[in-house]
Amino acid sequence: MHVPRAAKQERSEQTRAQILEIALEEFSARGFEAVSLRDIADQAGVNHAMIRYHFGSKEALWKESATYLFQRLQVEVPPLDPSSGQASLDDLKEYVRNYVRYCARHPEHARLMVQESITGSERLKWVAETFIQPAHERTLKMITGAQEAIGLAEIDPLTLLYMIVSVVQMPYLLTAELKYTHGRDALAPGAVEAHADAVIWLIFRA
The missing domain is CATH 1.10.10.60 (Homeodomain-like)
Structure with a gap:
């Protein structure tokens, strides 16, 4: 046929x-x-x-997988454009919430980066230069703007960026530990939204 x-x-x-x-x-x-x-x-x-x-x-398959992963991130968590003027507080909060939801949906993203960071591979160097560095440049501008406009914590922007990434990703790196130790399903919808609420409160409470 x-x-x-x-x-x-x-x-x-x-x-x-x-x-x-x-x-x-x-x-x-x-x-x-x-x-x-x-x-x-x-x-x-x-x-x-x-x-x-x-x-x-x-x-080549690893690189294609990483490309697919970072393109998916950009679609599911559209970056705020720092050149378009200062994002509102609500925009920033929604961006963080979408990032939390993304990390919960796709825990393989953080896990892949941790796997490569353990050895500091040439693959990680490639993905850092191709995808992570440009994304961080945009995010660092966003953090600096928020520090000036809404009084976000006066911490070195790069340090603050990695602090936020760590707080967002950790429950989805340690889902098995949370389940075995505390009986908590970090991927349950209510738990994901509660985690997003907590992260937003930590970042913006000032």
């Missing part, structure tokens, strides 16, 4: 997206060295050659 080219293209794109999702899960949970392309192929239910066809090497 003849399959239209558009249908083939759509199916190919769906397969590619599925492989990227699984690759992110595997790389973030086990680390780059512990994961093989065959592992990912088995999880995706595709032939090992299919991954080679779409991505080539494991290194």
